[in-house]
Amino acid sequence: MWSVTQRVDEGRRRLLALVAGAPVLGAALAACAADPRPKAAPGPRSALDADVKLRWRAVRSEQTLLALHAAVAAAHPDLAATLQPLTAHHDEHLAALVADGPLPYGFSPDAVVAAPEVAGDAAGALAAVAAAERAAADTCVAASLAAAGPRLAAVLATIAGSEAGHGVVLA
Amino acid sequence: MTTTPAPTPAPSPSAGPGLDAAQAALAGEHACVYGYGVAGAHLPDRAEEALGALTAHRSRRDALTALIVAAGAEPGAAEPGYALPSPVTDPASAQALAVLLEQRLGALYADLVGAAATPELRELAVRAVVASSVQALTWGGAPSAFPGLDGRV
Secondary structure, three states: OHHHHHHHHHHHHHHHHHOOOOOEHHHHHOOOOOOOOOOOOOOOHHHHHHHHHHHHHHHHHHHHHHHHHHHHHHHOHHHHHHHHHHHHHHHHHHHHHHHOOOOOOOOOOOOOOOOOOOOOOHHHHHHHHHHHHHHHHHHHHHHHHHOOOHHHHHHHHHHHHHHHHHHHHHO | OOOOOOOOOOOOOOOOHHHHHHHHHHHHHHHHHHHHHHHHHOOHHHHHHHHHHHHHHHHHHHHHHHHHHHOOOOOOOOOOOOEOOOOOOOHHHHHHHHHHHHHHHHHHHHHHHHHOOOHHHHHHHHHHHHHHHHHHHHOOOOOOOOOOOOOOO
16 A cells, blocks of 8 residues: 555655745644634623533533542552643643633632542543543533634634543543 | 536635635645655554545545535645655654644644634534544644643633
């Protein structure tokens, strides 16, 4: 399969040498510096309220994942080093979501989430974290699709990407 | 070949920033498809995976092209050739290229998530952000908190 591609590849390299001004791959893929924060006026009130709820649910989801990480790390100290960098991502997710706008009245971002049960074996505990990460990613995808605000939609999509990645790393 | 002129597409509500972001993502997919052609040639032990990624990018490129056409715009074409950001000579440099492609594509799609003017474009972009994040990891990229928006949140 790739032997064919390899020959094509050689041809492309020659082509590249010949084509003056061939665009640099990195330039075509250069991350747009566009600020994803909405610049237009906020949408209708109902859309804003719906977004507050989406953000609130995402905050809750992060708190639940953080509680699970903490419980697993406490029950299985050997897993703490594996989980730590991923736990730090959830701290970042939570901070970004909380900082991004109002949350429902009376909501405390420091609310304690009940400690979840942790499997007695390390492999089972880790598998439970991976499953929770994947489920949270799916929820974030749905929330991103539903979000009215462009900034919230983008943040939720990348949180989904992060958590789906955690699911892969831990699997 | 008959020469019936193509009807001029009516102005679409999705013209504007949303379409610019879609065109930017499409340009990224074109570059990515090219890049995987190069990287795959240097990944004999992971040829199936590289081919799978290439196929996924081709199909997303086609889906994005169709959505841009549906929005009444002319989808950007692939360039005849692309210069690589760094030489690809072995599996390690091929994987590094694949990671870079996925990460940069993820950033373009994160922009499109926010800018997309239709639910279809939004959905394609959200799923692409997730796919590129996961794919970058499989090529050896490091997990991140906001893949596609890192440093911009």
